[in-house]
Amino acid sequence: MFFKVAISSLITIATSIYFLYYLPPFPHKPYYHSLFTSDSLSDNESISNHLYTLTRRPHIAGSEANAEAAAYVLSTLSSYSIQSHIASYHTALTYPESRSLVLTRPSPDPPVRFSLEQEIYEGDPYAEPASQVEPTFHAYAKSGTAVGPVVFANYGRVEDYAVLKQMGVNISGSVVLARYGKIYRGDIVENAYAAGAIGVLIFTDRKDYGGGGAAEEKWFPDGKWMPPSGVQVGSVYGGAGDPTTPGWPSSEGCERISDEEVEKSGDVPLIPSLPISWADGDVIIRTVGGEVGIGDDWQGGKDSPVYRVGPGPGVVNLTYKGKQVISKIDNVVGIIEGAEEPDRFVILGNHRDAWTFGAVDPNSGTACLLEVAERMYKLQKKGWKPRRTIVFCNWDAEEYGLIGSTEWVEENRNMLGSKVVAYLNVDVAVGGPGFEASATPQLDGLLVHVAKLVTDPDNSSQTVYDSWVSSTNNPKMGRLGGGGSDYAAFVQHIGVPSADLSFGGGYPVYHSMYDDFTWMKKFGDPMFQRHVAVASLWGLVALKLADDELLPFNYHSYALELQKSAEELKDRALNKVVTLVPLLKSISEFEKAATKINDEREALIESKGWKSMWKDGHKIRELNDRLMMAERAFTDREGLSGRSWYKHLIYAPSKHDDYGSKSFPGIDDAIEKAKSINTTESWRSVQHEIWRVARVITQASLCLVGKLT
Known part of the structure; x- marks a missing residue:
C-alpha cells in the first residue's frame, strides 16, 4: 500500500511539474477574455430588468427602500455563487x-x-x-x-x-x-x-x-x-x-x-x-x-x-x-477569490443610493455591475478562475459625500494599502452617447487597449476606441483629482491606481425626480446597448488586471503627465524667489525609473518565455508589487495643507471646486494664496509645496526601481 501511494504521489507531482514547467499557466484565459464580450454571455434584457427593479421607488440613503435595494444586490450576487455580505455603517445624514x-x-x-x-x-x-x-x-x-x-x-x-x-x-x-x-x-x-x-x-x-x-x-x-x-x-x-x-x-x-x-x-x-x-x-x-x-x-x-x-x-x-439622523447605511461586497494570488485585489465599485429614482445616477452603473458579475459567473461555469481576487463593491450614501466608500476604505486602510492592484469605478454608466474615461496615468494604455476590443454601441462598424478618438488624434483621458465619485478615497486618500468609465457624461435631468426608468428607456439608452458596452469595457479591464501575469501598467504615461503639469506651472507667473528645479529634477528621475521597469517587464515577456517566467515567479511578483505600490508613494502622511484627509500630492480636488481636478493641488493652493496676499512668507510656502511634491515623486521613482539607496 505504501508503494502504491508513493508511486501515485510521484505521478501527481510529475504531472504538475510538466504542466507548470512546459505549458503556459492558464493558456485558456485569453479565450475567456474574448468570450466575456460575446453575445452568448451579454444580456441587455437582464440589464434592463435590473435597472427597472432598482428604480421602482425613490431610494435615498438611509431609507427603507434603499435597504431593500441593497438586499436585491446582495441576493443577485449570491445567486451568481459570489461570496457576498453587507458592510454596514452608522453615519450622520x-x-x-x-x-x-x-x-x-x-x-x-x-x-x-x-x-x-x-x-x-x-x-x-x-x-x-x-x-x-x-x-x-x-x-x-x-x-x-x-x-x-x-x-x-x-x-x-x-x-x-x-x-x-x-x-x-x-x-x-x-x-x-x-x-x-x-x-x-x-x-x-x-x-x-x-x-x-x-x-x-x-x-x-x-x-x-x-x-x-x-x-x-x-x-x-x-x-x-x-x-x-x-x-x-x-x-x-x-x-x-x-x-x-x-x-x-x-x-x-x-x-x-x-x-x-x-x-x-x-x-x-x-x-x-x-x-x-x-x-x-x-x-x-x-x-x-x-x-x-x-x-x-x-x-x-x-x-x-x-x-x-x-x-x-x-x-x-x-x-x-x-x-440630522444617525442612519444605517449598507455597502454590499461580493468576492471571487483568486486562484493563484488571492491576496491581490481588483475592486469594481459603484454606488446604489439615489436622490430620487436614480435610473441614470447611479443605477445604470449598478445594473452594469450586476451584468459584469453574471458574465464572470458564466465564465466560472466554463472553467475560468481569476488569478487574483475580484471584489464587487456596491456603495451606499455616495450622494451625501462619498460616505459608504470612504468609511469602508478608512476601516480597511492597511489591508487595502498593501493588497489592492486597482480600483475601477462606474457611477453614471449611461447618460447618453459617447465614451468617457478618466484614470491615473499608468492605466491609460490598458483603457485604450480594451476600447479597441469593444464594439461601439451606436455604430457597429467601429469600436469604442474609434468613436472615442473621432474628434481628436488621441483619446481624451480625464484625471481623477475631482471629488465627484467613489474613486476619491482610493486615489486621494490611500493612493490606489484607479479608473472611472461612463457613456454620455452630463445629462439634463441630473439629480431630479425625472431621472427615472422612463427617461432612460426613451432617451438615455432605449435598447440598453450602451449598458452592454460599459459592462464589456469594465469587465475586460478587470479581467486584464486580475489575470495578466504581469500587471499591464505603463508609468511612461505618468511621467509625461507630470511633465505636462510642470510646464503649466511655468505659466503661473511664479515669484522670482520660487524655483521649479527640484520638481523638474524629480520628474526626470521618475521618467528614467519608468523606462527601467518597462524594460524589465518587456524582458520577462519577450526574452525569457513562459518556461523561465515560471522559474522566475518571484521576480514577477516582485515587479508587480513595484508597479502596484508606486501610486502609494505619491501620498504624504500629512496630506494637503488644511485638507489633511487628501494624502495624494499629485491629484486632489481644487480648493474652490470639489468637482475640479488639479495636478499638484498643494502647489496650486499655495500659489492662489500667495497671489492674493503677496508676502515673502506666502511665496516661501509655494516653494515648500514644490519640494513636497518633488519628494513624493522621488519616492515613487525609488519604488519603481526597487533598490535601496
Whole structure:
C-alpha cells in the first residue's frame, strides 16, 4: 500500500511539474477574455430588468427602500455563487424638516410664495411612488432664515465674484442667486459666504439644462430636457465620509466629534441654501435690477430675460430647517477569490443610493455591475478562475459625500494599502452617447487597449476606441483629482491606481425626480446597448488586471503627465524667489525609473518565455508589487495643507471646486494664496509645496526601481 501511494504521489507531482514547467499557466484565459464580450454571455434584457427593479421607488440613503435595494444586490450576487455580505455603517445624514421661499417684488406686484415642488406630468407611471421623494433640499445645508435683496452671481465661481467686485456690486447682506454648472454646488455656497452673502439659491437654468429655449427642444416627457419644475438636489458638504468621524470608520457606537467641531472643520456650510427650478429662478431674476451681466457667459438662453446682477430690488425670504439622523447605511461586497494570488485585489465599485429614482445616477452603473458579475459567473461555469481576487463593491450614501466608500476604505486602510492592484469605478454608466474615461496615468494604455476590443454601441462598424478618438488624434483621458465619485478615497486618500468609465457624461435631468426608468428607456439608452458596452469595457479591464501575469501598467504615461503639469506651472507667473528645479529634477528621475521597469517587464515577456517566467515567479511578483505600490508613494502622511484627509500630492480636488481636478493641488493652493496676499512668507510656502511634491515623486521613482539607496 505504501508503494502504491508513493508511486501515485510521484505521478501527481510529475504531472504538475510538466504542466507548470512546459505549458503556459492558464493558456485558456485569453479565450475567456474574448468570450466575456460575446453575445452568448451579454444580456441587455437582464440589464434592463435590473435597472427597472432598482428604480421602482425613490431610494435615498438611509431609507427603507434603499435597504431593500441593497438586499436585491446582495441576493443577485449570491445567486451568481459570489461570496457576498453587507458592510454596514452608522453615519450622520441630514433630511429636510421644513423649507419656504417668498419673493417680495416692487410695488404693485404682489409677493410670490413658491411651492418648491417638482410637478408630476400627465400619465407619469411613477406618480404614486413620487410621493415618497424627499422635498427638494441640500444635504448638510445650514438651518436658518435669510432675508435680503437678490444678487445674481452667475455660476458662483471665484472669478464671478471678482467680476461683481469690479462692477462695484455689494454682496454683503444679500441672498445670492446662482445657477448650476461649472463647479460643485457646495463650493457655490462656500464662495457666496466668503463674499458676504447670508443665503444662497441655486437654480437649474434653462440655458444649461432645459434645451436653451430652442423651439425644437422639448422637455421631459416629450424630450430629454429638464422640465420647468425640475430641481437638481444634492449635497453641499465639502468633505469626504461621515462629517462626524473624520478619518475613522462610522461603526455603531463609535467616537464622534460635536456639531461645533464639524462646523469648525470648514466642510459644512455656514449659511442656508435651497435648490430651485429654472421656472422659479426665472421669476426671481426678473426682479433683479442693476447693471447687466457682462457678456454671453452671464446671460440666459433664448427667450430668457436680460440677466442683471442687482442687488435687488427683489427681496427673498429663504427659510430652511433640517434634521440630522444617525442612519444605517449598507455597502454590499461580493468576492471571487483568486486562484493563484488571492491576496491581490481588483475592486469594481459603484454606488446604489439615489436622490430620487436614480435610473441614470447611479443605477445604470449598478445594473452594469450586476451584468459584469453574471458574465464572470458564466465564465466560472466554463472553467475560468481569476488569478487574483475580484471584489464587487456596491456603495451606499455616495450622494451625501462619498460616505459608504470612504468609511469602508478608512476601516480597511492597511489591508487595502498593501493588497489592492486597482480600483475601477462606474457611477453614471449611461447618460447618453459617447465614451468617457478618466484614470491615473499608468492605466491609460490598458483603457485604450480594451476600447479597441469593444464594439461601439451606436455604430457597429467601429469600436469604442474609434468613436472615442473621432474628434481628436488621441483619446481624451480625464484625471481623477475631482471629488465627484467613489474613486476619491482610493486615489486621494490611500493612493490606489484607479479608473472611472461612463457613456454620455452630463445629462439634463441630473439629480431630479425625472431621472427615472422612463427617461432612460426613451432617451438615455432605449435598447440598453450602451449598458452592454460599459459592462464589456469594465469587465475586460478587470479581467486584464486580475489575470495578466504581469500587471499591464505603463508609468511612461505618468511621467509625461507630470511633465505636462510642470510646464503649466511655468505659466503661473511664479515669484522670482520660487524655483521649479527640484520638481523638474524629480520628474526626470521618475521618467528614467519608468523606462527601467518597462524594460524589465518587456524582458520577462519577450526574452525569457513562459518556461523561465515560471522559474522566475518571484521576480514577477516582485515587479508587480513595484508597479502596484508606486501610486502609494505619491501620498504624504500629512496630506494637503488644511485638507489633511487628501494624502495624494499629485491629484486632489481644487480648493474652490470639489468637482475640479488639479495636478499638484498643494502647489496650486499655495500659489492662489500667495497671489492674493503677496508676502515673502506666502511665496516661501509655494516653494515648500514644490519640494513636497518633488519628494513624493522621488519616492515613487525609488519604488519603481526597487533598490535601496
